Amino acid sequence: MEAWRLPLSSSIRGKLISAGYTSLPSISSVSSSDLARDVNITEEEAFEILRLAKQSSGSSSCNGSRSLINGAKNAWDMLHEEDSLPRITTSCSDLDSILGGGISCRDVTEIGGVPGIGKTQIGIQLSVNVQIPRECGGLGGKAIYIDTEGSFMVERALQIAEACVEDMEEYTGYMHKHFQANQVQMKPKDILDNIFYFRVCSYTEQIALVNHLDKFISENKDVKVVIVDSITFHFRQDFDDLVQRTRVLSEMALKFMKLAKKFSLAVVLLNQVTTKYTEGSFQLALALGDSWSHSCTNRVILYWNGDERYAYIDKSPSLPSASASYTVTSRGLRNSSSSSKRVKMM
Amino acid sequence: MAPLKHLEKENPIIDACFQDFCASHGILTSCVLHLLFLYLSNYFEDFLLHDLYELTAFSQRQTNADRLKEGITLILSLIERQCRPLVNGLKLLEDLHRNKHTLSTGDKETDSLLQGGFREGQLTELVGPSSSGKTQFCMQAAASVAENHLGRVLYLDTGNSFSARRIAQFICSSSDATLGQKVMSRILCHTVYDIYTLFDTLQDLEITLRLQMNVNESRLRLLVVDSISSLITPILGGSGSQGRALMVAIGYLLKKLAHEHSIAILVTNHTVGAGGEGGKTKPALGETWKSIPHVRLSLSRDHKNSNCTISILKHTSLPSGQAAKTLTRKENQQCP
Numbered sequence: 253m254e255a256w257r258l259p260l261s262s263s264i265r266g267k268l269i270s271a272g273y274t275s276l277p278s279i280s281s282v283s284s285s286d287l288a289r290d291v292n293i294t295e296e297e298a299f300e301i302l303r304l305a306k307q308s309s310g311s312s313s314c315n316g317s318r319s320l321i322n323g324a325k326n327a328w329d330m331l332h333e334e335d336s337l338p339r340i341t342t343s344c345s346d347l348d349s350i351l352g353g354g355i356s357c358r359d360v361t362e363i364g365g366v367p368g369i370g371k372t373q374i375g376i377q378l379s380v381n382v383q384i385p386r387e388c389g390g391l392g393g394k395a396i397y398i399d400t401e402g403s404f405m406v407e408r409a410l411q412i413a414e415a416c417v418e419d420m421e422e423y424t425g426y427m428h429k430h431f432q433a434n435q436v437q438m439k440p441k442d443i444l445d446n447i448f449y450f451r452v453c454s455y456t457e458q459i460a461l462v463n464h465l466d467k468f469i470s471e472n473k474d475v476k477v478v479i480v481d482s483i484t485f486h487f488r489q490d491f492d493d494l495v496q497r498t499r500v501l502s503e504m505a506l507k508f509m510k511l512a513k514k515f516s517l518a519v520v521l522l523n524q525v526t527t528k529y530t531e532g533s534f535q536l537a538l539a540l541g542d543s544w545s546h547s548c549t550n551r552v553i554l555y556w557n558g559d560e561r562y563a564y565i566d567k568s569p570s571l572p573s574a575s576a577s578y579t580v581t582s583r584g585l586r587n588s589s590s591s592s593k594r595v596k597m598m
Numbered sequence: 599m600a601p602l603k604h605l606e607k608e609n610p611i612i613d614a615c616f617q618d619f620c621a622s623h624g625i626l627t628s629c630v631l632h633l634l635f636l637y638l639s640n641y642f643e644d645f646l647l648h649d650l651y652e653l654t655a656f657s658q659r660q661t662n663a664d665r666l667k668e669g670i671t672l673i674l675s676l677i678e679r680q681c682r683p684l685v686n687g688l689k690l691l692e693d694l695h696r697n698k699h700t701l702s703t704g705d706k707e708t709d710s711l712l713q714g715g716f717r718e719g720q721l722t723e724l725v726g727p728s729s730s731g732k733t734q735f736c737m738q739a740a741a742s743v744a745e746n747h748l749g750r751v752l753y754l755d756t757g758n759s760f761s762a763r764r765i766a767q768f769i770c771s772s773s774d775a776t777l778g779q780k781v782m783s784r785i786l787c788h789t790v791y792d793i794y795t796l797f798d799t800l801q802d803l804e805i806t807l808r809l810q811m812n813v814n815e816s817r818l819r820l821l822v823v824d825s826i827s828s829l830i831t832p833i834l835g836g837s838g839s840q841g842r843a844l845m846v847a848i849g850y851l852l853k854k855l856a857h858e859h860s861i862a863i864l865v866t867n868h869t870v871g872a873g874g875e876g877g878k879t880k881p882a883l884g885e886t887w888k889s890i891p892h893v894r895l896s897l898s899r900d901h902k903n904s905n906c907t908i909s910i911l912k913h914t915s916l917p918s919g920q921a922a923k924t925l926t927r928k929e930n931q932q933c934p
């Protein structure tokens with residue numbers, strides 16, 4: 253039985269199989285009008301089924317090439333690619349150093365913490381920093397900011413953008429002493445121009461937006477970061493069926509992974525915390541449950557240590573566990589000015 | 599009506615076959631048989647599902663009853679040919695010694711726990727909570743197989759977690775550049791983001807392996823799917839048992855690949871809350887998946903001192919419940 257392997261809805265699949273079309277050759281040997289008549293579906297659905305069947309049987313035709321499967325890359329090539337992969341700086345050099353240079357593209361990074369720790373600030377800072385032009389060491393890309401809570405403040409983004417432009421002017425003024433100052437073309441308003449802002453009010457809107465992002469980013473190819481603030485908000489309350497929630501969330505995670513890989517952009521998901529009862533005590537853990545915790549490539553947890561804000565790398569395929577402190581100033585995220593500036597390695 | 603349709607479709611082919619049959623004095627040539635076999639093999643299932651006596655009785659009422667009856671006998675003989683050959687225990691033992699070797703996992707304690715490591719031809723599952731070291735374990739195994747056993751590794755990644763830099767750290771001979779390059783070029787990485795792509799990829803792989811006769815030097819020895827639970831969770835649950843059917847089908851496809859081509863397959867799974875008394879966790883994917891892998895290992899991390907404990911949940915030849923402590927290899931650590 254091969255017809256059940258086609259990605260179809262279960263009602264159409266059931267109709268196909270009960271009409272006798274159980275294998276792919278039997279489907280491909282019929283015309284779409286005959287198929288529509290036999291199975292009692294519309295012509296467009298029959299056409300779609302035929303297209304899927306042809307695609308499926310076409311991909312299984314053998315080629316004489318040496319590679320095991322099409323599209324596989326070997327680790328040596330990937331090593332060189334990985335070293336040249338750009339990273340988005342967080343404007344805090346301690347945080348950058350434990351992240352290996354910044355938030356890496358092609359990865360889904362999850363950042364979570366208690367309310368008030370600075371998650372939205374990190375989100376706004378990243379959406380500004382991604383636009384730093386290549387001459388100053390940035391990516392020169394645009395940002396998509398998906399706001400589910402309504403916590404994006406335009407005035408704050410303008411403030412951070414102005415601080416970023418001043419830093420860039422200082423940098424170019426320092427590097428190219430013989431040039432005039434103000435070589436930087438960017439103005440704070442241009443930076444705000446390049447942030448695509450979406451406001452989402454329910455979980456269905458969120459899912460619809462994620463499905464639409466593929467098409468949107470194909471049309472706006474210089475988007476280099478997608479920030480979702482926060483991914484938990486609409487999934488925490490009023491969701492009766494937890495099994496459905498797990499399914500929907502894992503589907504969404506896979507879509508983000510695919511987006512990150514396909515367009516080589518960074519996806520940053522901001523998450524909230526909840527209490528969990530483990531090992532006999534209540535502990536803080538990131539929301540959305542155990543299944544969701546596997547859906548990101550990297551995870552950074554923000555926490556308070558006395559009066560200081562700290563960030564801790566909880567999950568990463570190639571970085572060691574470490575924590576670093578940072579502060580939130582009027583100019584954005586910066587290094588904390590405490591005396592112990594060394595990065596604590598775990 | 600399905601049976602009538604199938605008989606009508608098959609009849610013209612059988613006509614041509616019978617003509618050849620008569621023309622060559624009763625000797626069925628092998629190419630004709632082969633053609634028939636390929637064409638009819640898709641209909642065997644429908645044929646077998648129907649009552650044979652009913653079909654014969656039905657055909658007797660037709661005008662060309664004799665030809666139809668001969669057609670039915672022909673199909674039955676072809677079905678018998680498709681049955682797998684029976685093997686006895688001695689042949690299985692020979693196959694085990696010759697083809698199905700044990701692959702080291704790259705870590706001495708795990709190797710001694712598993713009495714050698716992964717066995718080719720078996721599906722091994724690695725279960726653990728988040729950030730317990732599953733991806734690190736997979737990458738270490740991939741590096742070890744590519745380096746020590748000179749085999750190729752296919753790494754199917756669902757979470758963009760494959761890091762070539764980390765693999766380079768696991769390879770001991772990275773000081774020698776050309777050897778390091780050769781070892782790393784044996785590891786292939788491919789990303790899959792939904793279960794249908796996984797099916798297509800595995801089918802492509804099966805065809806390629808069958809053509810290339812997986813026996814020479816650089817044959818595929820290890821297939822890693824990290825993680826299979828993130829592909830199956832979106833389709834599991836809900837109304838209907840479609841998701842579970844696909845999950846079982848993927849499990850069987852992996853086991854078939856492992857056995858026929860002598861590959862060791864490693865998949866990772868995550869844990870979910872066990873409900874009831876708080877804090878306990880159990881492997882995801884439910885009860886149906888539990889019986890599919892041959893070997894199940896559980897990984898847990900003690901966050902205070904970054905020790906990993908690996909224990910056996912299920913094994914075909916070792917007692918369950920044994921455990922071993924390992925340390926994740928850091929960047930500057932010496933190789934064993």
